Amino acid sequence: MVEILFYLQVNLLLVINLDVFEAIKNRRSIRQYSNLPVESEKISRILEAARLSPSANNNQPWSFVVVTQKEARESLFPAYPREWFMTAQVVIVACADPKKAWSNPNGEDYWKVDVAIAVHNMCLAAYELGLGSCWVAAFDEQKIKNALGVPKELRVLLLLTLGYSAEEKGPVTSRKPLEDIVRYERWQLNNA
Secondary structure (H helix, E strand, O other): OHHHHHHHHHHHHHHHHHHHHHHHHHOOEOOOEOOOOOOHHHHHHHHHHHHOOOOHHHOOOEEEEEEOOHHHHHOOHHHOOOHHHHHOOEEEEEEEOHHHOOEOOOOOEOHHHHHHHHHHHHHHHHHHOOOEEEEEOOOOHHHHHHHHOOOOOOEEEEEEEEEOEOOOOOOOOOOOOHHHHOOOOOOOOOOO
């Protein structure tokens, strides 16, 4: 009986890993959304994926502003004036408190890494739930803070658009081969 349970557990782990790799391979940045509203249950699941994200020293320096009302979404447009941005039914504004983040002995702050991990988890969760997503970094931070009343001590790092995709994209294909990006045991050129 123990062997059968072990066998089932191993197969379950394989199924879970295949789903993760499918999401990684097929999740794409969506820049055209339908006008269908996103269910609050799906938004909650996506936020739960962020909450469960790892962070340096488990400091969890993030906070998120969920923007679903049309007028509030429109108030973000001056900070990122792209027409496609307005087609998203949800914008999650990813913030961090740098003072709550861990710093390594070299003085490197990890709040940007922590927030990026949480946002990526939200992207994968959105994909699993049948939603498109795109994270945006090229925005005017002060305009976002002014529009949403984000406290001055916080930083706005990313905007995550969510919605039902109105465009079709295939799997990710334009990536460097592993041979170009991976070194084993120590740094050396792979062709040396």
